[in-house]
Amino acid sequence: MTMRTMLRAFVLAAVTLTGASAFAQKQPANDPSNQQLIENVVVRNRLYTVKNRFELTPQVGLTIVNALTEHYNFNVGVAYNVSETLAFELQGGYAYSRHTNLANDVAAHLLERNPAPATGSPEVKITSDMKNLWQMQGNGVIGVRWAPLYGKLSLMAELPVHFQAYLWGGGGAGNFFRESIVYCQGGVTNRNGDNPECGNGFRTDRAVKWIGSVAFGMRFFTHRAGAIKLEIRDYTWPDSFLVDIDRAVAEQNGQTGTDSPNPGLTNLVLFNLGYSFLF
Amino acid sequence: MMRTLFISALLFASAAVAFPAQAVRLVPPAALAQAGDATSPAPEGTDDESSDESDDAEGDDEEGDTQALPPGPSGTGMTAETPAAPSDAPTTAPAAPAVDAQAQQLVSGAPLFNPNVAVHIVEKKQFSDKGKHELALYPAITQVNGKFTQHFGTALSYTYHLHENFAFQLTPQFNWVNTESDFNQELVDKVREQAQAATSLLLNWNVVGGVEVTPIYGKFAFYEDQLAHYSLVVSGGAGYGSTRHQLKPKNDSGPATFGDTGNRFVGSVGGGFRVLLGNRFAIRLEVRDIVYTARVDRVNGCDFNDLDAMDKSLRAGKPVTAANVSDGCQVAEFDGTDSNNHNRSTDVPLALALVRDPTSDVLNLVSFYGGVSFIF
Numbered sequence: 001m002t003m004r005t006m007l008r009a010f011v012l013a014a015v016t017l018t019g020a021s022a023f024a025q026k027q028p029a030n031d032p033s034n035q036q037l038i039e040n041v042v043v044r045n046r047l048y049t050v051k052n053r054f055e056l057t058p059q060v061g062l063t064i065v066n067a068l069t070e071h072y073n074f075n076v077g078v079a080y081n082v083s084e085t086l087a088f089e090l091q092g093g094y095a096y097s098r099h100t101n102l103a104n105d106v107a108a109h110l111l112e113r114n115p116a117p118a119t120g121s122p123e124v125k126i127t128s129d130m131k132n133l134w135q136m137q138g139n140g141v142i143g144v145r146w147a148p149l150y151g152k153l154s155l156m157a158e159l160p161v162h163f164q165a166y167l168w169g170g171g172g173a174g175n176f177f178r179e180s181i182v183y184c185q186g187g188v189t190n191r192n193g194d195n196p197e198c199g200n201g202f203r204t205d206r207a208v209k210w211i212g213s214v215a216f217g218m219r220f221f222t223h224r225a226g227a228i229k230l231e232i233r234d235y236t237w238p239d240s241f242l243v244d245i246d247r248a249v250a251e252q253n254g255q256t257g258t259d260s261p262n263p264g265l266t267n268l269v270l271f272n273l274g275y276s277f278l279f
Numbered sequence: 280m281m282r283t284l285f286i287s288a289l290l291f292a293s294a295a296v297a298f299p300a301q302a303v304r305l306v307p308p309a310a311l312a313q314a315g316d317a318t319s320p321a322p323e324g325t326d327d328e329s330s331d332e333s334d335d336a337e338g339d340d341e342e343g344d345t346q347a348l349p350p351g352p353s354g355t356g357m358t359a360e361t362p363a364a365p366s367d368a369p370t371t372a373p374a375a376p377a378v379d380a381q382a383q384q385l386v387s388g389a390p391l392f393n394p395n396v397a398v399h400i401v402e403k404k405q406f407s408d409k410g411k412h413e414l415a416l417y418p419a420i421t422q423v424n425g426k427f428t429q430h431f432g433t434a435l436s437y438t439y440h441l442h443e444n445f446a447f448q449l450t451p452q453f454n455w456v457n458t459e460s461d462f463n464q465e466l467v468d469k470v471r472e473q474a475q476a477a478t479s480l481l482l483n484w485n486v487v488g489g490v491e492v493t494p495i496y497g498k499f500a501f502y503e504d505q506l507a508h509y510s511l512v513v514s515g516g517a518g519y520g521s522t523r524h525q526l527k528p529k530n531d532s533g534p535a536t537f538g539d540t541g542n543r544f545v546g547s548v549g550g551g552f553r554v555l556l557g558n559r560f561a562i563r564l565e566v567r568d569i570v571y572t573a574r575v576d577r578v579n580g581c582d583f584n585d586l587d588a589m590d591k592s593l594r595a596g597k598p599v600t601a602a603n604v605s606d607g608c609q610v611a612e613f614d615g616t617d618s619n620n621h622n623r624s625t626d627v628p629l630a631l632a633l634v635r636d637p638t639s640d641v642l643n644l645v646s647f648y649g650g651v652s653f654i655f
Contacts, residue, residue: 128469182469
C-alpha cells in the first residue's frame with residue numbers, strides 16, 4: 001500500500017507537471033517589439049543537445065520506505081537518444097538486499113510464541129506468511145525515456161543549470177530471493193530465552209520473475225558530456241507467499257501451507273542517484 | 280546580481296569601444312527584455328532570471344557552442360524589424376566599413392547576428408509576486424512514508440508575498456482518512472504484532488503558520504514551443520494539530536474505532552515547485568513533512584488509572600459510568616453504542632493496553648501536496 005501510494009503520488013506529480021506545460025505560456029504570435037523572435041530562440045536554444053548520442057549511466061538506488069526488506073541497487077544504464085526528447089535505455093545491475101530490523105524483530109517475537117506447547121494453548125499455530133518479502137537481486141530492464149521538459153534554473157544567482165525532466169517506462173526480469181519470517185524449520189532453540197533461534201533456519205525460496213518499472217526523474221547537465229541524474233523509480237513484480245502455515249508442522253521439518261490465491265504485486269520504490277556520461 | 284549587471288554593462292561598453300565603426304545601435308538592457316511586457320517597469324527580484332540569462336550567454340561563449348547564437352530569420356521563418364531609436368540613443372557611427380548586412384541587423388535593438396558583439400540578454404521576471412496574495416487548494420494530499428499509518432487529506436493555503444522571494448503562509452489541513460496502514464493490520468492479523476502506540480499516532484487536522492521562500496526561479500520548455508516559468512519553494516512553520524489512535528481495527532464486526540489522544544504542537548518543513556500559469560494561476564507540487572512528538576498516555580482524556588477503574592467496573596458487571604475517574608476523563612466516549620451499534624465499552628481494554636506502558640516517539644508525516652493556486 002505504501003509503495004503504491006508513493007508511486008501514485010509521483011506519477012501524479014509527473015503527469016500534473018507535464019499537463020501544466022500544456023497551459024504554459026504560448027509564445028505571442030504578433031508582438032510589435034519583436035519579442036516572438038527572441039522568445040522562440042531562447043526556447044529552442046538548448047545548450048545541451050542529446051539527439052543521436054549514446055549515454056552511460058552508473059547509478060545507485062536506495063529504498064525510500066523500508067517495511068520488511070531494504071535494497072541498495074547498483075546498476076548501469078546504456079541509452080541511445082533517438083531525439084532530443086526520446087531515448088531507449090537498457091539498465092542492469094545487482095541489488096544488495098536484506099531484511100529490515102523490523103522483520104528480524106517480528107521473526108524473533110514469533111519464535112517466542114509456541115505453536116505446540118506441552119501445556120496450555122498454542123500461540124499462532126496456523127498463520128500466513130507476510131507479503132512483500134521477495135528481495136530483488138540481479139535485475140535488468142529495458143524501456144523508453146520521454147523527456148519533454150527542458151529547462152534551466154539559476155543556482156545561487158550565478159550558476160545557470162540546465163536540466164531535463166523525464167518519465168521512464170519499461171520492463172524486464174530479475175532473480176529474487178525470499179526468506180520467510182514465519183516458516184521456521186527444524187524447531188526452535190532457546191524459545192523462552194532472550195534470543196530464540198530457528199533450528200534449520202527459515203524457509204527460503206528463489207525465483208526468476210518479470211519486472212515492470214516506471215520512473216520520474218530529472219537530470220542536471222554539468223557540461224556537454226555529463227549530467228547528474230536524480231530519479232524516483234518503482235520496480236513491480238508479482239508477489240507470492242504461503243497461507244495456512246501450520247507452524248508446528250513446519251518446526252518438525254514438515255511441508256505445510258498453500259500458495260496464496262491472491263498474492264498481488266510488490267512495489268519497490270527507490271531513490272536513484274547517478275551520473276550520465278554522454279558520448 | 281549587481282556583479283552580473285556590472286559585467287554586462289562593461290561588456291556593452293567594451294563592445295561599443297572596440298567596434299566603433301560598426302553600425303550597432305546600443306540600447307539600454309531593459310529594452311532587450313525577452314519576456315513580459317517590455318513597457319512595464321521591471322519588478323523587483325529579477326535577480327535569478329537576469330543572472331540566469333546573462334550567465335547563460337557567458338556559458339555559451341565559454342563552451343564555444345555556436346547554437347547559443349540564434350539562427351537567422353530565414354531559418355526561423357520570422358522577420359526582424361528595427362525598432363524606432365529611442366530619443367536618448369547615441370548616434371550611429373558614420374562611415375562604417377562594409378560588413379555583412381545580416382550582421383548589422385538589429386533585433387529589438389540588439390545586434391544578435393553580429394559575431395563580433397557579445398550580447399547579454401537580460402530577462403525580466405515574467406510576473407511579480409511582491410504584494411500579491413495567493414490562495415491554494417490541495418484537494419488530495421497523500422502520505423508517502425506510510426509504514427504504519429496512512430493519511431489522505433485536503434488543505435487550503437493562504438500566502439502573502441511580502442517580497443518577491445519571501446512570503447508568509449498559513450495552511451489549515453484536514454485529513455479525511457487517517458487510519459493505521461494495511462501493513463500494520465497485516466502484522467496484527469498474521470504475527471500478532473503491531474506498532475507502538477506512539478509510532479502509529481494519527482493526525483486528524485492541523486494548522487501551520489510559517490514562511491515560504493523562493494530561492495530559485497527558472498523556466499522550462501515543453502518540447503519546443505511551450506514555455507513555463509516556475510520557482511522552487513521552500514517552506515517552514517509551526518502550528519497545532521489534533522491526534523487520535525486507532526483502538527479497534529476495521530473488521531467484520533464494523534468499522535475501526537478511534538480514541539482522542541489530544542492536541543499537540545507540530546512543525547512543518549517542505550519544498551517543491553510552483554509552476555505559473557499566466558499571472559493568475561499556478562500549480563503547486565510540494566512535499567511537506569509535518570513533525571510532531573507523540574506520547575500516548577491518555578485516551579479520550581482518560582489516563583491509566585481512569586481506564587483501569589473503568590476496566591475493573593466492566594469486569595464487575597457494572598457500566599463504565601460507575602467507575603471513579605478524574606475530571607478530564609470523557610467517560611461518555613466509552614459508554615453506550617455508536618452509530619454502527621458498536622458497544623463502546625469494548626474499547627476500554629484496548630485503550631488501557633495503549634496507555635499501560637506509555638510510549639513516545641517523534642513522528643514524520645511526509646506527504647505529497649498537489650494543488651492549484653489563485654493569485655490576486
